[in-house]
Every structure is written in structure tokens, then in C-alpha cells.
Amino acid sequence: MLFEMPRELRGVSSKAPPLDPQLSASLSARAARIAELRGWPPRTLGSVRRGIRILCAVHRPGEPIRASTITQLTHTAVPANHVLEVFEELDIFLDDRPDALDAWCEEHLSFLAPDVRAELDVWIGILRHGAPRRRPRARATVITNLRSILPFLTEYAGKYTTLRQATRDEITSWLADRPYRAYDASALRSLFSTLKAERLIFANPMRGIKGGRVAIKIPASLTADEVESVAVAALQDPALRVVVALSGIHALPARQIRSMLVEHVDLPGRRLDPEGLNRPLDDYTAEAISEYFAYRQRRWPNSTNPHLLITRNTATTATAVGTFWMDRLVKELPVGVDQLRQDRILEEALVNGADPLHLAHVFSLGAKASLRYTSAVAESEAEQEPNTR
Numbered sequence: 562m563l564f565e566m567p568r569e570l571r572g573v574s575s576k577a578p579p580l581d582p583q584l585s586a587s588l589s590a591r592a593a594r595i596a597e598l599r600g601w602p603p604r605t606l607g608s609v610r611r612g613i614r615i616l617c618a619v620h621r622p623g624e625p626i627r628a629s630t631i632t633q634l635t636h637t638a639v640p641a642n643h644v645l646e647v648f649e650e651l652d653i654f655l656d657d658r659p660d661a662l663d664a665w666c667e668e669h670l671s672f673l674a675p676d677v678r679a680e681l682d683v684w685i686g687i688l689r690h691g692a693p694r695r696r697p698r699a700r701a702t703v704i705t706n707l708r709s710i711l712p713f714l715t716e717y718a719g720k721y722t723t724l725r726q727a728t729r730d731e732i733t734s735w736l737a738d739r740p741y742r743a744y745d746a747s748a749l750r751s752l753f754s755t756l757k758a759e760r761l762i763f764a765n766p767m768r769g770i771k772g773g774r775v776a777i778k779i780p781a782s783l784t785a786d787e788v789e790s791v792a793v794a795a796l797q798d799p800a801l802r803v804v805v806a807l808s809g810i811h812a813l814p815a816r817q818i819r820s821m822l823v824e825h826v827d828l829p830g831r832r833l834d835p836e837g838l839n840r841p842l843d844d845y846t847a848e849a850i851s852e853y854f855a856y857r858q859r860r861w862p863n864s865t866n867p868h869l870l871i872t873r874n875t876a877t878t879a880t881a882v883g884t885f886w887m888d889r890l891v892k893e894l895p896v897g898v899d900q901l902r903q904d905r906i907l908e909e910a911l912v913n914g915a916d917p918l919h920l921a922h923v924f925s926l927g928a929k930a931s932l933r934y935t936s937a938v939a940e941s942e943a944e945q946e947p948n949t950r
Contacts, residue, residue: 568616570619588617595647608639611637626648662700684756687759710752746770780904794893810905861876
């Protein structure tokens with residue numbers, strides 16, 4: 562119990578003698594190796610070492626060093642995220658950072674009765690971590706499902722002591738007025754079918770309730786003005802030009818663009834190989850990536866980040882750029898990354914006779930996604946046919 566109290570770093574000097582000199586020297590050497598690998602500038606390495614000295618001044622030999630303690634270094638102008646990288650995978654490091662999804666659940670679901678919350682936690686746990694014959698879902702999917710059922714829980718679960726009390730009539734009545742009935746019904750179906758499978762409820766109140774089909778948005782081509790605006794904007798920013806090329810020519814989704822590695826680009830061989838797709842590299846994309854490499858080398862000459870696109874914050878790490886950065890990058894465009902991608906797939910569908918198998922092969926699309934684009938082409942062609950009556 563002696564080392565359970567979190568440490569307070571305010572007022573601790575980096576010039577104070579370390580309580581564990583051996584650990585301090587070891588961490589300083591480890592920071593130097595990481596700095597060389599990541600391309601940290603000397604100033605960053607110096608700040609990290611200062612943070613290490615502050616931590617070692619208040620931690621005795623063998624005492625765990627918590628992530629929550631390290632994050633306090635931000636108040637001393639030390640890059641806490643870099644210090645955390647030094648400590649990761651070490652036995653003395655205790656990662657006590659709160660899970661963002663757990664924090665969301667605590668904030669929004671605290672009003673529920675204990676048994677209802679426990680039942681909900683079982684469902685959330687299976688969504689997050691999977692189960693036999695059930696694969697885990699992405700964090701975004703879990704949040705989407707929770708947001709879908711939260712209004713139902715807010716309206717009805719206040720009078721429940723357990724979700725066994727939920728009735729078919731209540732669910733049907735609630736779904737009737739929902740603007741996104743199909744999505745909400747899908748989330749409730751997932752919840753109650755899971756609880757039934759785990760034998761936490763006796764009957765599934767969603768059985769037989771149809772939520773209707775999810776409305777499928779038909780992709781639309783970009784206008785000439787939109788294409789011109791995107792092309793002009795891309796000339797002003799090397800990173801934006803790469804994003805436009807990868808989405809508008811190769812139809813890569815934002816996730817693949819953000820996670821693309823430098824090793825996925827073969828400029829001499831004129832190939833692009835994101836996640837094993839192995840595509841030919843066109844002149845526009847090759848030129849855009851070449852110019853970006855030159856820009857990157859000028860801006861961050863020491864960066865060893867393996868990702869193609871980097872920022873000031875990721876240049877000295879091994880992480881990919883975030884969604885916020887990409888959203889801000891394309892903010893001034895008349896269309897987003899997904900619309901650029903859709904336009905490229907529609908163009909391919911028009912040129913090759915709206916063959917869903919061809920689209921699936923070229924762009925690694927699923928059957929439903931391919932049919933969305935072929936349907937859009939068929940609908941467009943039908944509208945353009947002259948009235949023969």
C-alpha cells in the first residue's frame with residue numbers, strides 16, 4: 562500500500578537527485594535510442610530527459626510509475642507523450658489511463674439500475690472483445706450502437722430494474738417515431754439477441770420486429786466546378802495533393818490513406834501497394850508523392866515515422882495522422898474524401914459497363930457496395946434516355 566498514492570509533480574525540480582540513480586541512467590539511455598530511431602531533435606530529447614529526472618526524483622527503487630503521473634509533465638513543458646513512449650513495455654510502467662469508451666459509458670449510463678447496467682455491460686463487452694463465433698466490433702461501431710439505444714434507455718429503462726422487463730409493445734411504440742428506425746432497431750436487436758444468447762433474459766422482445774431497410778444513399782458524380790475547385794486547391798498543399806490523388810484516382814478510403822506506409826510506394830517501379838492491393842502508379846499520383854517526399858524531407862529531415870503522411874505532432878513518433886488532421890486538411894474543399902472516392906468508382910463503372918464484379922476486383926469492394934455503384938449508373942442512364950412515347 563506504500564506506493565499506491567499518485568505522485569504530485571508540481572514544484573519538483575529536474576535538478577533534484579534521483580531516488581533511483583540506476584533507473585534514471587537506464588531511462589536516459591533508452592530515451593536516446595528512441596530519439597535516434599524516431600528522429601527527435603536534440604531539444605525534444607533534452608525535454609524528455611528532464612521529465613525523466615523529475616520522475617526519478619520522486620519514485621523510489623521498485624515503485625511503479627503511473628501514466629497518470631507522467632501526463633502531469635505537460636504542466637512543466639515536457640512532451641508527456643514522448644516520455645510515455647520511453648516507459649511503454651517496461652515492468653515499472655503502470656498504464657492507468659482511463660479508457661475513453663468506459664468514460665463515455667460512465668457519463669451517459671450512470672442513471673441505469675444496477676442490474677440493467679450489468680446486462681448492458683455484458684453486451685458492450687461482447688461488442689468490444691468478441692466471443693466464440695462473434696468477432697469484436699470497431700470502437701466506432703460500439704459507440705454508434707450505444708448512441709442508438711441511449712434514447713430508448715432514457716425513456717424506458719428508468720422504470721426497469723432489469724431489461725427482462727422490456728416488452729415488445731414498448732419497443733414497437735418507441736421505434737414508430739424514430740427518424741432512423743432501421744439503425745435503432747438494429748442496435749436493439751443486437752442488444753437483446755446477445756442477452757438472450759447469454760441467458761440473461763428469458764425472451765427476446767425484438768423477435769419479429771422489423772425495423773425496415775436502411776436507406777441506401779446512391780453515389781453521385783462530382784460537378785465540373787467541384788472537380789476544378791479540388792484540382793486548384795490540391796496545387797497549394799503537398800499533403801492535400803497526395804490525399805486527392807489517393808482518393809480521387811485510386812479510390813482509397815480515408816482510413817487507408819492515413820495508415821499508408823512509405824514502403825507501400827514504389828516510385829521507380831511505379832507501383833502502389835496499400836494493404837496488398839498492388840496497383841499501377843499513374844503520373845499524377847507519382848508526381849504528387851514525389852513532391853510530398855521532397856516537402857517532408859525539408860520540413861522533417863530526421864523523421865523516421867514509417868507512414869507516408871506525417872505532421873508536426875507525428876513526425877517524431879511512429880503513429881499515423883489522425884482523422885481530425887485529415888478533416889481539417891480537406892475542410893475548404895467543396896467535397897470530402899469519401900465523395901472523391903465515390904466519384905472515381907462511378908467513373909470506372911461508367912467506363913466498364915457497370916460490371917459489379919469488375920468494381921469489386923479493382924477497388925476491393927464488397928458485393929453490396931459494388932451494386933450501389935452499378936445501380937447509380939443504371940439510374941443515371943435511365944434518366945438520360947429520351948422519352949420515346
